[in-house]
Amino acid sequence: MAAKYGVENPVPPWKTSLDGLCDALDHAACDADIPSFKERRDEEDVLSATVYSSLPYPESQLVSLAHSLVARGVIDDAELEQRLATIRARLEA
Template sequence: MADVDGGVVRAMVDRDQVWPKMAAKYGVENPVPPWKTSLDGLCDALDHAACEAPVPSFKERRDEEDALSATVYSDLPYPENQLVSLAHSLLARGILTEDELRQRLSDVRRRLEA
């Protein structure tokens, strides 16, 4: 797996907006973040993808996720480490660019704050 610049991924980590803190801040009692089902759906879609993009196989994706979660993103709790590891892998494979990820994060933040 290629290395990534990681500026946008590092910014995601540095925001320290992990679910336990955000849930406590807003008085939410659900231990599972609302975005977890979307993450699971994205992983399922990647696992069944039939396209020309260099999409990792299930095993490759899980191996990369495990390696990144245990090293680079070991300070993040689960499932945040899974989310950031997936973003890292998609960037490293060229499936997503940093600009595209930055724009998607901006779009999500704008919808949340509306």
């Protein structure tokens, strides 16, 4: 896809934030049902190979993480939707 659109750096700018979020989750110490590193990666692998197999990497990683966090009740659909709307508004401003 990067070659198709003439993108020289195929890693999207949000990938760094995603990696940071994953690192923070790996070290989280709270009462929420935060998956361990192994659980998160195992879930990501399964979801990326099945439900989100049509998405390229790293988009599949991002969507798989969101899926897992919603399924565990760490964030709900409404809150995720609101946060995405806030980010979209900021990007379009």
